[in-house]
Amino acid sequence: MRKRFKAFLLGLSAAVVLATSLPAAAEGPEFKVDPFWPKQLPNNWIIGQIGGMNVDAQDHIWVFQRPRSLKDVDLAATKHSKCCQAAPSVIEFDSGGNVVSSWGGPGYNPDWPDTEHGIFVDAKNNVWLTGSGNKDGTLLKFTRDGKFLAKFGKQGPIAGSQDTNSLGGTASIALDTQANELFFSDGYFNHRIVVLDADTLGFKRMWGAYGKTPTDLKIPNYNPKSEQFANPVHCVRIANDGLVYVCDRTNDRIQVFQKNGTFVKEFPIRPETRGTGSSYDLAFWPDRNQTYLVIADGADGEAVIVRRSDGQEVGAFGHYGKQVGQFHNIHQIVSDSKGNIYTGEVDVGMRVQKFTPNRPPAK
Amino acid sequence: MSMSHRTKLAASVFFLGFVFATSGALAEGPQFKVDPNWPKQLPNNWIMGQVGGMTVDAQDHIWVLQRPRSLTKDEAGAAQNPPVSQCCVPAPPVMEFDAAGNFLKGWGGPGEGYDWPEQEHALRLDGKGNIFLAGNGAKDQMLLKFTTEGKFVKQLGKSAMPFGSKDTNSVGRVADVFFDAPANELYLADGYGNHRVMVIDADTLGFKRMWGAYGKPASDENIPMYNLASQQFANPVHCVKIASDGLVYVCDRSNNRIQVFQKNGSFVKEFVYDKDTKQSGSTWDIQLLPDKNNTYLLVADGTNNFVRVIRRSDGQVMSSFGHGGRQPGQFHWVHVMAVDTKGNLYTGEVDTGKRVQKFTPSMTP
Numbered sequence: 001m002r003k004r005f006k007a008f009l010l011g012l013s014a015a016v017v018l019a020t021s022l023p024a025a026a027e028g029p030e031f032k033v034d035p036f037w038p039k040q041l042p043n044n045w046i047i048g049q050i051g052g053m054n055v056d057a058q059d060h061i062w063v064f065q066r067p068r069s070l071k072d073v074d075l076a077a078t079k080h081s082k083c084c085q086a087a088p089s090v091i092e093f094d095s096g097g098n099v100v101s102s103w104g105g106p107g108y109n110p111d112w113p114d115t116e117h118g119i120f121v122d123a124k125n126n127v128w129l130t131g132s133g134n135k136d137g138t139l140l141k142f143t144r145d146g147k148f149l150a151k152f153g154k155q156g157p158i159a160g161s162q163d164t165n166s167l168g169g170t171a172s173i174a175l176d177t178q179a180n181e182l183f184f185s186d187g188y189f190n191h192r193i194v195v196l197d198a199d200t201l202g203f204k205r206m207w208g209a210y211g212k213t214p215t216d217l218k219i220p221n222y223n224p225k226s227e228q229f230a231n232p233v234h235c236v237r238i239a240n241d242g243l244v245y246v247c248d249r250t251n252d253r254i255q256v257f258q259k260n261g262t263f264v265k266e267f268p269i270r271p272e273t274r275g276t277g278s279s280y281d282l283a284f285w286p287d288r289n290q291t292y293l294v295i296a297d298g299a300d301g302e303a304v305i306v307r308r309s310d311g312q313e314v315g316a317f318g319h320y321g322k323q324v325g326q327f328h329n330i331h332q333i334v335s336d337s338k339g340n341i342y343t344g345e346v347d348v349g350m351r352v353q354k355f356t357p358n359r360p361p362a363k
Numbered sequence: 364m365s366m367s368h369r370t371k372l373a374a375s376v377f378f379l380g381f382v383f384a385t386s387g388a389l390a391e392g393p394q395f396k397v398d399p400n401w402p403k404q405l406p407n408n409w410i411m412g413q414v415g416g417m418t419v420d421a422q423d424h425i426w427v428l429q430r431p432r433s434l435t436k437d438e439a440g441a442a443q444n445p446p447v448s449q450c451c452v453p454a455p456p457v458m459e460f461d462a463a464g465n466f467l468k469g470w471g472g473p474g475e476g477y478d479w480p481e482q483e484h485a486l487r488l489d490g491k492g493n494i495f496l497a498g499n500g501a502k503d504q505m506l507l508k509f510t511t512e513g514k515f516v517k518q519l520g521k522s523a524m525p526f527g528s529k530d531t532n533s534v535g536r537v538a539d540v541f542f543d544a545p546a547n548e549l550y551l552a553d554g555y556g557n558h559r560v561m562v563i564d565a566d567t568l569g570f571k572r573m574w575g576a577y578g579k580p581a582s583d584e585n586i587p588m589y590n591l592a593s594q595q596f597a598n599p600v601h602c603v604k605i606a607s608d609g610l611v612y613v614c615d616r617s618n619n620r621i622q623v624f625q626k627n628g629s630f631v632k633e634f635v636y637d638k639d640t641k642q643s644g645s646t647w648d649i650q651l652l653p654d655k656n657n658t659y660l661l662v663a664d665g666t667n668n669f670v671r672v673i674r675r676s677d678g679q680v681m682s683s684f685g686h687g688g689r690q691p692g693q694f695h696w697v698h699v700m701a702v703d704t705k706g707n708l709y710t711g712e713v714d715t716g717k718r719v720q721k722f723t724p725s726m727t728p
Contacts, residue, residue, distance in 0.1 A: 080639045274447035275448050349689065
């Protein structure tokens with residue numbers, strides 16, 4: 001009880017400090033929830049956990065959600081009730097909150113992932129998908145409207161971080177348009193970044209923490225100095241200046257690399273965090289220099305704004321919970337060209353939210 | 364499915380939505396719109412669990428009875444030993460908010476001299492500075508009376524005592540309490556364990572009368588639920604509310620119906636809603652809209668996940684709002700409601716819903 005009280009006091013003083021120092025002194029943008037995005041879905045649909053999100057060149061928001069995460073209590077068929085039907089796995093929204101297109105779901109393709117996770121929509125209108133389930137070793141390539149094009153890897157037992165023929169529960173996907181290379185944070189079972197040729201899907205290179213050879217050694221997590229990525233390697237994002245950002249989620253850190261895998265630097269994100277870790281995903285503030293990263297901190301239930309140059313926290317928004325603008329296990333975070341932030345929640349969060357900035361990004 | 368088929372489907376759904384939107388405007392009775400700014404962020408790094416009960420006081424303040432013990436370790440991460448995250452600490456079970464969403468005060472939880480419920484469910488104010496509380500946990504065979512400041516006053520029954528629908532010294536996992544000011548009586552929806560409405564004196568907590576479905580003597584026979592003609596209330600008997608004309612409305616949740624009585628227990632009539640609903644049933648809670656005649660009832664349906672607007676005279680559904688989901692204005696297990704004097708609606712959700720919402724009406728009562 002005493003410890004709990006101390007934690008309570010700590011929380012209280014932290015809240016006071018946040019309230020007094022941050023908003024007034026914040027150097028970064030501030031965000032406010034837009035509670036009316038998205039609009040009510042058509043077709044009596046309901047969405048499950050949000051595995052992945054991506055913003056395309058038209059500022060449309062792509063959501064990769066998990067119909068199978070919905071429980072009996074969410075679905076009409078099992079309770080003879082009016083609500084609801086599981087929505088398709090892939091949903092494209094416009095910034096007004098309207099559904100533009102939708103497709104996919106369990107059985108849509110023989111290699112459809114067990115647990116929907118990574119999604120990336122490239123400028124050539126290809127949609128790339130990966131999963132984080134026990135058997136999800138496959139990368140799938142579709143057209144924008146859901147026509148199957150190609151795949152890499154296969155479903156089945158995960159072969160490990162040395163395997164160059166399959167993935168291992170890949171959490172996220174990025175594209176280097178100049179080199180035409182796809183980057184994968186791989187993942188829930190493997191401990192590496194993988195790079196493939198985006199046309200041939202041929203293996204090109206891979207690396208682990210600090211740019212070293214990845215291994216699958218059992219190393220304790222919650223260690224921001226760990227010599228290996230913990231599971232899951234949860235995000236990979238490429239900045240305009242070519243730096244590659246990797247979320248080592250349960251080691252509570254971000255590692256930064258060159259595209260060839262050379263380690264550049266790292267910074268901890270709230271390294272005292274336990275549970276499911278603090279560095280789930282990140283979005284770039286879209287000013288000319290991408291001055292800030294907005295990091296989804298799932299365990300703490302906040303979006304944390306850090307300076308990209310030195311990883312210094314300059315602000316945060318949200319709070320754990322189910323109310324509007326709060327987060328229950330915030331899992332995905334993306335930004336559009338205007339600096340709007342979109343978030344997705346897993347576990348029983350099962351929602352998407354939009355946040356608008358207090359100022360436009362300097363272009 | 365071919366693309367053209369899909370497009371056609373999308374178009375027809377779009378059209379349907381349009382029809383709904385326009386006919387909604389013509390519907391009799393008020394329409395409701397979510398106010399996403401209520402409540403404000405709780406202080407003290409608090410987080411709220413399942414919402415067992417809600418009520419509104421004479422100042423239009425909203426009282427919430429929530430379940431701190433329904434929070435998971437991830438949700439109450441800062442209260443773990445050692446803490447796993449910055450957030451959060453469970454909020455107190457009883458919380459008072461103003462209409463703008465400010466937290467005013469909170470208290471409650473297990474303590475000396477009384478049996479705090481295992482699972483918080485019912486709360487009601489008497490307008491004289493007292494608050495009545497009950498729970499639906501397996502051991503919750505008691506009703507508690509506190510002052511609104513959280514000082515214990517009196518208790519009927521006690522934790523884990525024997526109970527049944529004939530018993531006048533205990534209650535059986537009460538879901539709802541209503542205070543009838545003119546008679547100074549409390550009406551109990553009793554409950555998750557018993558199959559009755561029970562009336563007690565609000566001062567002495569002494570037994571006065573009780574009844575089952577159709578006003579007959581209550582019994583604890585095992586009768587299948589989802590039965591619109593059942594001669595008994597199913598578990599849980601989930602709400603009891605009294606209109607300005609003295610009619611008593613009871614939610615027989617798992618039988619998908621509302622039964623209406625006089626205060627003496629005489630059966631008057633019944634209404635059935637979405638009769639094919641399974642799982643937790645279609646009639647979870649009732650609120651009377653505050654015009655002089657209580658012209659409309661709201662009925663919360665946590666299985667279908669919407670709220671119906673119903674004409675009280677004949678039970679006709681005028682409209683409904685909300686949809687299953689976690690976005691603002693949607694519901695996951697909408698469980699309880701409260702309405703203030705201006706006709707604002709407040710809702711609370713259970714299971715993994717764990718939130719409160721406010722809805723404003725299209726017309727003043």
